[in-house]
Amino acid sequence: MERGDPQFSSFRTKPRQPIVASRDIEEVFSRASTSAARYVSDSSSENTTRLDESLSEVIRFISEGDYAARLTLKNTHVLELLDYTPVTLSANTTNAITRSRFYRMLFTIAFRNIPIRRYMACELELCASIFNCLKISLREELGPQNMIDILRLLQVLCYEKTATLGIWTNELISFLIGEVCREPEQEWMAYCIAILCNLATRSKSVCNRIKKSSSYKQFSRRIMTLLQHNARIIVVSSLVLIGYLEERVRDVVYCTKNVHETFQCVFNVLILGDDDCLMTRQIAADLLRRLIVSDTPALSSTPTLATTGQDILKYDFFDNCIQQTAALLINLDPMMEESMKIYDLFLSLCSLQILRSSVCHAILKFQPTDSRLTTPVLAIAKTASIDYRYCINSEVPLKALKLLAYLLKEIIEPNEKIHPIVPINHLINLIEDCIKTPIDPNDENVEFACRRVHLGLKLAEIVSRDEDFRPEVLNICSAHLCNQIANYQFHQNPVVLYLTKPPLQRTESLKQWSISGICIVLELCRLLAVLKDHSKMHKDQYWQLLKDDHLVPFLAYAIAFGDHETVQHAFVTYSHCTQIHAFPSNLLAEMLASCTLQRRLGIELPKNSQTSTQDVRNGLSDRPQSAELDERSLKSLDELLKRVSIEGASLKDAKTSDIFAAFERKISFLMARERDLEALLKAKDDQLTQSEKLRMQYRGTSSGQNTNFVSDVEISKMRLIMQECEDLREKNQSLNRLIETTKQKHVIETAELQESLMRSAQECEKLKIELKDGQKMIDSFSLSCEDLKRKLDLSTANCVDQQKKLTKIENDFILATNEVKCLKLEADRTRQSHETEIVKLNADVAQKVTRIEQFINENFEIKRLYEEKHVECEAIKEQTVQFEGRLMLKEREVAKIHEQLINAEQRQLTRDRELLAAQKEVELYEERLSNKERENTNIYTEMQRIREELESTKGELSKMEQLQEAMYALASSNRKR
Template identity: 60%
Template sequence: MERSSFRTSQRFSRDRPPSTNLNEADAIFTIATTSAARYVSDSSSDNTSRLDEALNGMIRHVSDVERVTRLSLKNRQLKEFLSYSPVILNASTTNIVTRSKFYRLLFSIAHHNIPIRRFMAGELRLLGAVFSCLKASLREELGPQNMIDILRLLQVLSYEKNVPLEHWANDLISFLMQEVVREPEPEWMPYCIAILCNLASASKSACKRIKISTSYKKFSRQLMKLLQHNARIIVVSSLVLIGYLDEKVRDMVYCTENVHDTFMCTFNVLTIGDDDCMMTRQIAADLLRRLVVSESPTTPGVPTLASTGKNVLDYGFFIGSIQQTARLLVVLDPRTEESSKIYDLLLAFCSLQQLRVPVCQAIIRCQPTETQLTTPLMAIAETASLPRSKFGELAENTTLKALKLLTHLLKECIEPHEQMPEIGIPREQLHELIAVCLDEKLEFGDEPSEFSDRIQKVQLGLRLAEVLSHDEQCRHHLLTICSAHFCQQIATWQFSKNPVVGHLTKPVKERTEVLEPVWTVYGIGVILELCRLLAVLKDHSKVHKDQYWQLLKDERIIPFLAYGISYGDQETVQQAFLTYSHCAQVPAFPSHL
């Protein structure tokens, strides 16, 4: 089987400039779009040759991960070219060479650029067109490599949750199930079971279609056998499918007596990965998260320990597995989906009070080795310091996830003795990180997602500052970095710009529970984190003390507290109530509201 085009064992160069300028990229997309348009109008041999040449240029361009991550749907030429893809793939006149070039190109883009992948899978409905190519490949007997090229594109596209299952879905599912039970096992079977895993994870309809298939009984028996397979992607995909499809087998695999082995197996898949098949770690991380964290049945949106994870701390391998998982953050490129999923998993564990301390302590205790001098904690701090530009148009800004995890870890380091021990990260690096977070330029002309990221970065910077403020040496510098005047500027910006103020002045009947734009909620978090920080600094600086009480007396804080208490997540509600209790100390504060 083919290896992924990206070697995950190599971290990318932090300061390398983009290898291709925008004008060159635009020229490549313009030529490709023009060639595609001409081909759609007239699939002559001349137009076919021009299209193939343009596809070669695009394939060379996206062979570099950094270029792929910088691709954006805001580029009109690129978006128009992509819109031609399903048309060309569906056309009976398109030859195998041209189709093969499309498979390579679309896979390279979808594998490393999540927003464009979602566009392909959702709005473009590309899976149907790719499946038509699969049927043509079978009909014309185009060979194993052609089959693998098509299936790996289907695998990466089907990983998205917004895949619409249309008329082609039944035929695709039937084909995939047949390949999973086929004897002897075809070399493309791992892709088939991974696609089924993706479809079942994303859609109850897909699960239903699998279960009503005439070959389901044979398929179900095969899943149990595949748990002993030597390909990790097959094992973890089988575990996921069993969980969604077969209640009887699920109860056996995930029962109290056996779930220990299920956890050990899934952690092994996550930490070892699979160089021969992509997205193995993503599937393993998703499964571990579901096994440990679930939503509270009484309080929607509040994470709680899943029944399958209730004994996870008793497993002798758990702490070591957390450390091995964290060590992946040293070697993985933070722009990859693998890295993002590992941050998601560790943050999900930290969202549970029962796991936060042992998980954080496990990561903190990871020591340098002869082959790996950088600790996970150092790698997390490094990723948290990366500028957003390193992530291009990626929806998953791993910098923010790293900031959240770093704050959890440093809090665990500092809290016991109110002093930061030696952890391999200079205090100056953390001070600089906070300064960069708080110095975000907030301009309404930015894209909504980018603007939200900027607001959230300010919020997380304040949260990190509050944690570090309990260390005396850090606090001395924070009094300057977060000067009273600067804190006032942060509060004033939110009081004057945040839509929550206008939202809560409307009559109750005109209010909606969801407040737009998204950054508004992060802005509420900014005010709450600012209050927490000033509550610490006020005991060490008169000007910060004055600013603290001035902030609590400001009636403009009321909408922020009201919305946070009424509609915030668990953490926001707790912080809003804490801030309210501080405000209530002010005689003039209208606490009856």
């Protein structure tokens, strides 16, 4: 297939930029934040009405298109509105209608916008306010729909692992357990068990709180029965809760005998989803990852297979489930969270070497059908081609690129061709767009740009092993472009300056985009290593890159701080560099040693340590003295924490950062104490094993000698060894008991410290809010003072002017008195004339009053008609929304039909080619037919000649017959005679 083939014309390398009017966003959220601020300061009926109208406007705005997903915290009006939300929800003056509008707005934003959801759950601590609203709803009996709105918002917020919890969590857990165990089952029970699932997944402390509940036994029995429920969200949430809470049931559900049924159930939930409930696929995908991929890697960052997933490749349904899960990527919106979770699941499976080949082959074996022509690989390639700058979630195209690299690598390694699966045109355009992504260190999305370039180079390296793609890769990845990429990283990446500094001066850590830039250089070396055998320019660029001294810091940092894949690529690159005799290996060794020293100093030197760096470097620090200092500081620290937490000392006497630092020091002391005890226990165990070895050795030697002769010295040694063993055993047991007690104390103390930290954090937030309110009051007071000063200046100036005017008025008053007398006489005359005019005016006023009453009645009638028309307009708006939804469905159908038409055109092209071949064959047949016709004409002429001869012979024969008859007649006549 050539690059101009139209097979991929339906793919768009850059999506249409969303038509989001930033001015509209500013106006809508500006009005909403202003209304919320007015309501917080004065909750009058007028401000309440304005707030309700602005919230309704926000809800209508974010419900259209992907506006909610494209909101950012950089918008000050959005941030202000969210900051006013907890205060408004917690206020006693807020009515139920306003709260319900807040629920709808917050749910729409949190469900579609992950960064703002995390901000709501963590920084705003919105879960506490929502739970308070739940209690108000129960107390005032606001109905089931209000309860569902609150619970689904709480479910979305609690899905974040970093959501802030508090003392209110115990009440929430009790309520949720009661609703799950409630008979008959309520319509909001699915949301309750999903919230419990999210809380149990979050931490072990929440699991312990659930287990300590008074109705936990009833709840555990209820979970077992819910495994047979019709709702998929309830089934998968019950499986998660069993895994975290019920050890006895967990051993049954997740044992080797039954785990295949569990896997099949979770895969079915992931594939089918649940339209009636939220986040069903997200929970199922998370559960599958935990069941297959272990949370504790064996070495470095290399993921390992979990014990529950040891036999997953033996299951018959595994390939089919992988294919059906991959088929979801065709139908689901790639920007939704469900798609991202599926990409995360596939990447986790492909990160395991034992599963990678099976998973990739299962996805690649998915064949198109007449009703669905697109395959998962094409859908992944389409998602990977989306530009991260115009994407709602910039991670999704990068995840698709990484998964596509895994799939293409599985095609290339068995020496198969990529072309039948992914067209050349689209793949080459994708690689070109990726490697030519502009990198700007000042851009906020520079990390995504570096990762996209890195993955583009990785795709180019994989694709270049295919002979059909290699010429195109040599064209787009020219030697000049490779040189530009390398030089940009060598001169702009901070890692060069970072590693040339002494370890003590490396106070700032490298930015994430710099680490991604290191991966770009390593991947570029791998690409040039493949292309150098096919192009002289690339070969020269390859050796020039290996000879550059700027490469050394990249290798050093990758080896010292990279993950397993980065370290492997760095070692491969270094093995190529060793072919150059002038390569500065000494400089590389020095940089690696400095990284090791930096890491050691970072571990051994805390921030508040007074031990000199030279002493630590030479190993001269005094261990007993530091232990005494630790004991003294630990005692003083305990006294401080006791005074703060138990005695109730005022938090205003110390800074919040100092209190946090004290708690952190306490935790570090406890962890160090635990490490020392574990080291001591290990040493004692080593001594015990050594003594046991000596005893066994003594037994072995004594059995070979004469058993009747044993010296007293050996017997005494044996007794001493036995006594030491007994002492060591007793010490070991006491140490074990001490470790257990210290662990329990450590757990209790850490829980208390966490609670006190949470309390102090809450008080800190309250102080911040009070400080903000005070600052606002000060600002208002300062503004009012400035206004008063301006008014005072104006009043003094006016007083001076008035005094001047007063003197003039006194002079004029004398003159005016004389004039008044004259005017009184004239007034008497004019009064009479005015009275007559007033009578006439009264008559006119009466007539106008009657007309005004008529106008008022007409105005009321017009208002009534206007309200009726307004109701009709609202109904028409709802109908237009429905029509827009139908239009979206029709557009999707049209898109599908468009794809089918394109495929039909492709089929038509193939048929045209077949028709051309058939026409050529027809021409050959016509030539043969003409030859046959010429032969037939010759044969026909021969036949004509034969016919003519036959006719002549027939004529002669007829003549002969006539002669014969004549002769017969003559003979018969002769006989008669």
